[in-house]
Amino acid sequence: MKPASFSYVRPSNLDEALTALSQNPDSKLLAGGQSLIPVMNFRLSRPAVLIDINGLNGLDYVKSSDSGVEIGALIRHQQLHNHPVIREVLSVLAEAAGHVGHWAIRNRGTLGGSLSHADPASELPAAMVALDASFQIGNAQGMRTVPAREFYQGFMTTDLGPSDMLVSVSIPHPGAARFGFSEVARRPGDFALAGAFVKVEQGSQGAVTWFGVSGGPEYREVEISQDAEARRSVWEGLAEELDPLDQPEYRRSLAVTVAEQAYQRATGGQE
Numbered sequence: 037m038k039p040a041s042f043s044y045v046r047p048s049n050l051d052e053a054l055t056a057l058s059q060n061p062d063s064k065l066l067a068g069g070q071s072l073i074p075v076m077n078f079r080l081s082r083p084a085v086l087i088d089i090n091g092l093n094g095l096d097y098v099k100s101s102d103s104g105v106e107i108g109a110l111i112r113h114q115q116l117h118n119h120p121v122i123r124e125v126l127s128v129l130a131e132a133a134g135h136v137g138h139w140a141i142r143n144r145g146t147l148g149g150s151l152s153h154a155d156p157a158s159e160l161p162a163a164m165v166a167l168d169a170s171f172q173i174g175n176a177q178g179m180r181t182v183p184a185r186e187f188y189q190g191f192m193t194t195d196l197g198p199s200d201m202l203v204s205v206s207i208p209h210p211g212a213a214r215f216g217f218s219e220v221a222r223r224p225g226d227f228a229l230a231g232a233f234v235k236v237e238q239g240s241q242g243a244v245t246w247f248g249v250s251g252g253p254e255y256r257e258v259e260i261s262q263d264a265e266a267r268r269s270v271w272e273g274l275a276e277e278l279d280p281l282d283q284p285e286y287r288r289s290l291a292v293t294v295a296e297q298a299y300q301r302a303t304g305g306q307e
């Protein structure tokens with residue numbers, strides 16, 4: 037399949053990109069193209085104008101401060117996976133980025149593209165929800181900040197308007213909280229059938245964020261028991277509240293499995 041015809045613009049800075057978005061209501065940003073180009077090839081999307089943001093220099097950064105880490109929208113998944121700061125401060129994010137598709141996809145696909153596309157089986161939107169990230173979103177009128185936990189609003193639906201661009205994300209320093217990640221996919225590189233991030237804090241406080249089970253990231257704060265059977269009933273109770281897109285019994289059972297695996301990884305299997 038080939039896409040329907042479109043015009044192409046390649047801005048060289050953020051202002052030009054935001055202006056192009058505001059001047060072309062029927063346009064799409066082109067980042068890594070790993071999700072957009074397939075849907076255009078199937079003619080499920082027919083933008084009149086493609087705004088290629090790959091020429092915007094300086095949006096593939098990682099900046100660390102005492103309060104946390106800021107990441108530019110154009111960082112590629114493989115850069116995220118390999119970055120020494122991410123590996124040291126947010127190792128669960130580096131690990132999750134390594135599960136996005138295959139090497140070739142990770143070399144092109146961007147953080148901003150994945151977070152904006154909002155596939156319910158994507159690792160990175162759920163990682164942002166689990167890590168309590170905030171998104172900086174720009175348009176021709178200015179910038180605003182939206183918490184990741186408010187950004188995702190249902191199946192492939194986000195807070196982004198047609199003239200908005202996700203510019204960067206800020207992730208607070210995890211402090212003493214420990215995170216674990218697990219997913220089940222048919223083959224390495226496939227989208228997850230179900231995945232989970234689990235956060236364990238001091239005492240029994242914690243949280244689970246599921247992806248791939250229902251229409252988007254599912255965040256729940258939870259008291260995490262150290263007793264395996266009690267913990268399992270907590271996962272089962274929470275999984276029962278989820279609204280799977282298909283095969284509800286199977287997806288809920290995977291949700292329980294990945295939550296427990298993520299918990300074990302968060303605690304090094306020691307609690």
Ligand SMILES: Cc1cc2nc3c(=O)[nH]c(=O)nc-3n(C[C@H](O)[C@H](O)[C@H](O)COP(=O)(O)OP(=O)(O)OC[C@H]3O[C@@H](n4cnc5c(N)ncnc54)[C@H](O)[C@@H]3O)c2cc1C
Pocket residue numbers: 064065066067068069070071072073074109135136137138141144145146147148149150152153155157158159160196200201202203225226227228
């Ligand atoms: C075979 C295959 C397997 C894959 N497996 C996985 C997987 O396991 N897990 C996973 O998470 N993903 C997977 N993907 C998708 C991949 O991660 C994409 O990189 C990602 O979904 C989109 O990022 P992109 O930069 O390619 O965005 P694009 O395809 O360029 O854009 C996607 C959408 O986001 C919009 N957009 C892009 N950047 C911005 C921005 N900064 N602000 C606002 N809107 C923006 C575009 O207009 C478009 O609507 C897979 C893709 C393929 C082809």
